[in-house]
Amino acid sequence: MIITNIEQVPGKNIIEHFGLVQGNTIRAKHIGRDFMASLKNIFGGELKGYTELLSEARSEATDRMKAQAEAFGANAIVNVRYSTSSVAQGAAELYAYGTAVRVE
Amino acid sequence: MIELIIFITLLAFGYIFGKMAENRHYKSIFAREKKLLRIPALTIKTIPQDNLQITGELVSGSVVVSVDYFKRFLANLRNLFGGRIISYETLLDRARREAILRMKEQAAEKGALVIMNVRLETASINKSSRKRNNVGSVEVFAYGTALAAVSNS
Numbered sequence: 001m002i003i004t005n006i007e008q009v010p011g012k013n014i015i016e017h018f019g020l021v022q023g024n025t026i027r028a029k030h031i032g033r034d035f036m037a038s039l040k041n042i043f044g045g046e047l048k049g050y051t052e053l054l055s056e057a058r059s060e061a062t063d064r065m066k067a068q069a070e071a072f073g074a075n076a077i078v079n080v081r082y083s084t085s086s087v088a089q090g091a092a093e094l095y096a097y098g099t100a101v102r103v104e
Numbered sequence: 105m106i107e108l109i110i111f112i113t114l115l116a117f118g119y120i121f122g123k124m125a126e127n128r129h130y131k132s133i134f135a136r137e138k139k140l141l142r143i144p145a146l147t148i149k150t151i152p153q154d155n156l157q158i159t160g161e162l163v164s165g166s167v168v169v170s171v172d173y174f175k176r177f178l179a180n181l182r183n184l185f186g187g188r189i190i191s192y193e194t195l196l197d198r199a200r201r202e203a204i205l206r207m208k209e210q211a212a213e214k215g216a217l218v219i220m221n222v223r224l225e226t227a228s229i230n231k232s233s234r235k236r237n238n239v240g241s242v243e244v245f246a247y248g249t250a251l252a253a254v255s256n257s
Contacts, residue, residue, distance in 0.1 A: 003162040004249040006149050006221045010160035011254065042114055044122035044172030045129075046202075047241055051168045054243055058166070080162060082247060084227035092227065 001066050002076040002103070009076050009103045018072040018100035023064030027057045028091040054094070058082065061096040074100035114173045122172025126194065133201050140208040145219045145248060157254040161214060162247060165206025169199045170241035196242060200224060203246040216250035223247055 002009055029050075040047050061082075069077050080098035087093050151158070171179070175191035182189045203224065211219050225245040 004160045005162060005223065005247060006151070006160070006249050008151070010151055010158045010251055041170050041241070042118055042173045043125065044118065044170060044175070045125040047168040047170055050241070050243065051166060054168065055166050058245070082225055082245060084225060084245070086227070
């Protein structure tokens with residue numbers, strides 16, 4: 001599965017479009033991580049726990065998008081976008097969407 | 105009295121360690137930016153037409169950083185009078201550059217020549233109902249399509 005965020009797959013021709021595919025996940029913060037983060041809030045610096053949490057969540061959303069594309073019989077997703085929104089206090093929604101296509 | 109002492113200690117700790125962390129971070133950002141200058145990150149979408157056989161793949165980098173206690177205190181003061189909040193400007197600057205660097209590092213591992221259509225996404229994950237620590241930490245996510253040349257061998 002090739003994923004790009006431009007309108008084509010470099011070096012390949014698109015032969016079929018399948019339309020929009022999407023994947024999302026909502027994650028809440030972990031209490032232990034939250035404690036570490038509140039310590040870091042005094043000293044400043046990177047919150048590694050949150051970085052990990054969010055990148056895990058993003059790959060989960062990407063995997064769901066990929067699964068949907070595979071179900072259509074696609075072998076690439078073009079023009080992928082990511083977006084983040086906070087739905088509730090302490091929880092974040094990660095959303096990935098793109099166009100499923102088949103390339104040669 | 106005891107509360108005042110705790111408050112001043114936190115301010116001092118925040119000032120000293122925050123300053124150290126920021127300087128260290130900027131140093132490493134400058135060094136790595138110089139090293140990764142050979143992979144330009146572009147915001148254009150069209151692939152330059154030439155005879156190279158290329159492949160593309162999504163690369164991304166993300167980071168969550170927070171400000172220290174001292175800077176948050178300054179920013180809260182600023183909220184009273186209005187104006188520029190310099191401490192948050194450097195926070196976001198560092199976060200964006202770090203995210204772009206991580207994306208470039210991932211691209212460098214894949215042997216990429218250039219990253220096309222770079223997008224930056226900013227989210228404040230620590231949104232709390234208490235007004236006090238509203239910004240505090242910020243997440244920046246950078247992504248783009250890394251182009252690599254196919255070797256002919």
